[in-house]
Amino acid sequence: MSESEFAVVGGGVVGLSIAYGLLCKGKSVSIFDENDNALRASRGNFGLVWVQGKGAKLPEYAKWTRQSARAWKLFAEDLTQESGIDLHLQQRGGYSIYLSEQSLTTRAERLYKLKDHLGGDYPFEVLDHNALKKEEPQIGPKVAGAILHHEDGHVNSLLFLRTLAQVVRIKKARMITGSPVTSIEPVAESQSVPGGFCVQTSGGEMHHAQKVVLCAGLGSRTLGKSLGFSVPIRAQRGQVLVTEKMPSFINRPSDEIRQVDEGGIQIGASAEEVGPDDRETLDITARLAKNAIDQYPALAQASLVRSWAALRIMSPDGFPIYQHSQQSPGAFFVTCHSGITLAAAHASLLTDWLSSDNPDTYSDFRFPSFNFAEFNFKAFSEDRFDA
Ligand SMILES: Cc1cc2nc3c(=O)[nH]c(=O)nc-3n(C[C@H](O)[C@H](O)[C@H](O)COP(=O)(O)OP(=O)(O)OC[C@H]3O[C@@H](n4cnc5c(N)ncnc54)[C@H](O)[C@@H]3O)c2cc1C
Numbered sequence: 001m002s003e004s005e006f007a008v009v010g011g012g013v014v015g016l017s018i019a020y021g022l023l024c025k026g027k028s029v030s031i032f033d034e035n036d037n038a039l040r041a042s043r044g045n046f047g048l049v050w051v052q053g054k055g056a057k058l059p060e061y062a063k064w065t066r067q068s069a070r071a072w073k074l075f076a077e078d079l080t081q082e083s084g085i086d087l088h089l090q091q092r093g094g095y096s097i098y099l100s101e102q103s104l105t106t107r108a109e110r111l112y113k114l115k116d117h118l119g120g121d122y123p124f125e126v127l128d129h130n131a132l133k134k135e136e137p138q139i140g141p142k143v144a145g146a147i148l149h150h151e152d153g154h155v156n157s158l159l160f161l162r163t164l165a166q167v168v169r170i171k172k173a174r175m176i177t178g179s180p181v182t183s184i185e186p187v188a189e190s191q192s193v194p195g196g197f198c199v200q201t202s203g204g205e206m207h208h209a210q211k212v213v214l215c216a217g218l219g220s221r222t223l224g225k226s227l228g229f230s231v232p233i234r235a236q237r238g239q240v241l242v243t244e245k246m247p248s249f250i251n252r253p254s255d256e257i258r259q260v261d262e263g264g265i266q267i268g269a270s271a272e273e274v275g276p277d278d279r280e281t282l283d284i285t286a287r288l289a290k291n292a293i294d295q296y297p298a299l300a301q302a303s304l305v306r307s308w309a310a311l312r313i314m315s316p317d318g319f320p321i322y323q324h325s326q327q328s329p330g331a332f333f334v335t336c337h338s339g340i341t342l343a344a345a346h347a348s349l350l351t352d353w354l355s356s357d358n359p360d361t362y363s364d365f366r367f368p369s370f371n372f373a374e375f376n377f378k379a380f381s382e383d384r385f386d387a
Helices: 013-024 059-083 101-117 129-135 157-170 217-225 282-295 297-301 343-354
Strands: 002-009 029-033 094-098 124-128 145-149 174-177 181-186 197-201 206-214 234-245 257-259 264-267 304-314 321-324 331-335
Touching: 002 013, 002 181, 002 197, 013 029, 013 157, 013 331, 013 343, 029 197, 029 206, 059 101, 059 157, 059 343, 094 101, 101 124, 101 145, 124 129, 129 145, 181 217, 206 217, 217 304, 217 331, 234 282, 264 282, 282 297, 282 304, 331 343
Parallel strands: 002 029, 002 206, 029 174, 206 331
Antiparallel strands: 094 145, 124 145, 181 197, 197 206, 234 264, 234 304, 257 264, 321 331
């Protein structure tokens, strides 16, 4: 049977970011990933490294997200150094654009409240139409204004996924791909066996690891229950459109429209509660396209070259879940709906916790490199759903 300190189950951006962080800490890591039919949010996302609006109802999430966004620059530089691949990370700010004064005001009020919760440390500006037009000359006359958040940015997310997969191989992770993990069983400790877990795949692979990190996206539902996790996640569909390559005319991304480094305009993403259905639909495509043209009228002349739908992995309150199993100590469950944004935190802070000897000291857990005071990591435990 093969051996490693950590088995990471799931080779999307969450699993690979964690694996990368553990490898950087000198741990031996095996990564299990399913076959080509698997649902993969990591291949269908919008590529934002996004702070704006995150954690309006949970300041811990705002702090965690901002810490990750701040760590992204170094994270991207490290990945580029290891792989030679430029991820095209830009963190020059980003917008939420509004077509009505009312929705702009409502959003601004929410962000002012969050700013108060965070002691005033939350750098955003409210831009009216004219102020936005100075920043984005191609903005259309129907736009009322925008919130500009200075910590927002974006990255080439497919290159990011490819780079992570390359770098964990360079760092000698063992990759077991092509067949799903079918069981993760705790192994009883004895004189000859130091406990841990036996991970089995449908392809007949059997692997022993001291610790297991379950981050298999929607696939975590079946595997997690046997380890004592409740795994309260659901699929939420998002549809995205891409235009032909165009000359550069959008300076900063918004949460609905961005110009990627290759020149195409990405338009998205819907949020649909339709269960595990990743088909595209004409009505949503039309709605996204109309909204994009309202914001940037030049897009009326652009040809769409591709569209797709992908499934987000959503917890009931939308915040990440970081859970250590009480039933099977050494097993962890990790999920979030902003795996690009949080990748830098997952590779650094989260791996501090995963590799600590006391992962149950949640509330007192202190991350050596965390900038924010009064941070309660327990806010991300599954226990918050017990009622
Ligand atoms: C339309 C859309 C737009 C988005 N935009 C953004 C954005 O702008 N910014 C941002 O931060 N986030 C965004 N997200 C969210 C982001 O894509 C996800 O948070 C992230 O991809 C989740 O990664 P993951 O590794 O948890 O899941 P996945 O990418 O789904 O990966 C799970 C992996 O687990 C594997 N797996 C499943 N079951 C098993 C099994 N039994 N055995 C072995 N392997 C298994 C699968 O093969 C898969 O590779 C978006 C998501 C969508 C859908």
